[in-house]
Amino acid sequence: MQPLITTEKVTFRYATEGGKSENALEDVSLAFYPGEFVAILGANGSGKTTLARHLNALLLPTSGKVFVRGLDTRERFNLKRIRQTVGMVFQHPEDQIVATTVEEDIAFGPENLGLPTSEIRRRVDEAIMAVGLEAHRQRSPHLLSAGQMQRLALAGVLAMRPDVVIFDEATTMLDPAGRRMAMELMQNLRADGVAVLFVTHDMEEAALADRVIVLNRGRVVFEGSPAEMFRHSQLDDWGLTLPPALALARRLRAFFPELPDVLTTPELLHHL
Numbered sequence: 001m002q003p004l005i006t007t008e009k010v011t012f013r014y015a016t017e018g019g020k021s022e023n024a025l026e027d028v029s030l031a032f033y034p035g036e037f038v039a040i041l042g043a044n045g046s047g048k049t050t051l052a053r054h055l056n057a058l059l060l061p062t063s064g065k066v067f068v069r070g071l072d073t074r075e076r077f078n079l080k081r082i083r084q085t086v087g088m089v090f091q092h093p094e095d096q097i098v099a100t101t102v103e104e105d106i107a108f109g110p111e112n113l114g115l116p117t118s119e120i121r122r123r124v125d126e127a128i129m130a131v132g133l134e135a136h137r138q139r140s141p142h143l144l145s146a147g148q149m150q151r152l153a154l155a156g157v158l159a160m161r162p163d164v165v166i167f168d169e170a171t172t173m174l175d176p177a178g179r180r181m182a183m184e185l186m187q188n189l190r191a192d193g194v195a196v197l198f199v200t201h202d203m204e205e206a207a208l209a210d211r212v213i214v215l216n217r218g219r220v221v222f223e224g225s226p227a228e229m230f231r232h233s234q235l236d237d238w239g240l241t242l243p244p245a246l247a248l249a250r251r252l253r254a255f256f257p258e259l260p261d262v263l264t265t266p267e268l269l270h271h272l
């Protein structure tokens with residue numbers, strides 16, 4: 001299977017005034033495939049957002065290359081196709097609002113693609129339903145709660161029907177029901193063959209991923225399954241901690257070795 005996105009030895013340094021800064025990304029080579037559900041984990045400042053922004057050409061590598069469906073992100077004429085292929089939902093959804101009603105805001109992207117009105121309507125209706133904003137169609141986006149704004153930003157991305165959706169800590173403002181909705185949506189997208197990448201520091205959410213990538217000081221220090229990650233001896237060094245339920249289960253296991261294996265694996269988290 002062809003990867004949707006590849007990064008080849010990507011190194012990135014922010015231009016800062018005066019002072020010397022460390023590289024925010026260092027030698028990052030990764031590939032992302034259709035239908036994958038990938039968690040990008042790491043402590044604050046480890047480079048997660050910087051990486052995410054490279055994947056839809058919001059940032060360009062200082063050295064190395066990023067390809068989206070084989071298109072080099074450094075070529076300006078590839079930009080439109082790259083942005084169509086890779087949708088991104090940010091942590092601060094208010095920055096993504098462009099119109100005066102919820103409906104118009106969602107329609108903005110498809111309109112820019114020059115789609116027929118009937119197709120735009122269909123996509124807007126579908127996206128509004130998917131994020132549960134039906135009751136707010138005609139409202140001003142600026143009157144929405146932070147959680148509703150995140151839903152709106154997500155709907156705007158869904159209406160573009162991208163091949164890759166990146167959530168950059170985009171569920172932080174959602175209440176528990178909203179987070180469940182977002183996780184369900186991610187699973188549905190993936191079932192449709194969309195690659196879903198989510199940047200998080202929530203280890204319980206990461207347990208649901210097919211694959212986990214851990215960044216530490218701009219470098220990829222781990223790539224593998226959630227189960228392998230949870231067993232890794234260097235979690236502390238990377239600034240990550242086991243979800244409380246799993247930590248407790250492992251402690252109990254030390255006293256009661258007869259407890260079933262499932263208690264010490266990430267699968268436990270699916271049953272809570």
Ligand code: ADP
Nearest residue numbers: 014016024042043044045046047048049050051
């Ligand atoms: P994360 O998303 O994992 O919290 P970031 O990608 O935001 O990490 O940051 C990686 C590194 O780059 C950090 O050291 C951070 O301080 C630095 N950085 C992030 N944004 C900027 C910026 N706009 N200018 C300068 N340095 C930045």
